[in-house]
Amino acid sequence: MHVAALVNDTVGALSLGYYHDPDTVVFGTGSDSCYLERTDAIIKSQGLLTTSRSMISSFILFLVVNMEWGNFWSSHLPRTSYDIDLDAESSNRNDMGFEKMIAGMYLGDIVRMSQESDIF
Incomplete structure (x- = not known):
């Protein structure tokens, strides 16, 4: 296997957990979120897959989408x-x-x- 990605702890934990159990849910000490999405539903991923078409039709491929919502900010959030x-x-x-x-x-x-x- 050739690794070609660098991921944060949330994405890495979800990816590893999903490999062993598709019902994996990850909660961490920070506030981040990620989820699995079908690659055909992500417009930015279209045309980027290098896998052969026959292999793509044999598998449902997913990507982990990292939300990085901890840095979200709005003046409407009530701060104490x-x-x-x-x-x-x-x-x-x-x-x-x-x-x-x-x-x-x-x-x-x-x-x-x-x-x-x-x-x-």
């Missing part, structure tokens, strides 16, 4: 003072806004900051 403070203290300020609001990787800091106040 804790979200704003966490972002200001982070090494990647003004980046990964949605992930900082909901992801497990940042929840410890949110709890720490809230315990320092009278929220609980």
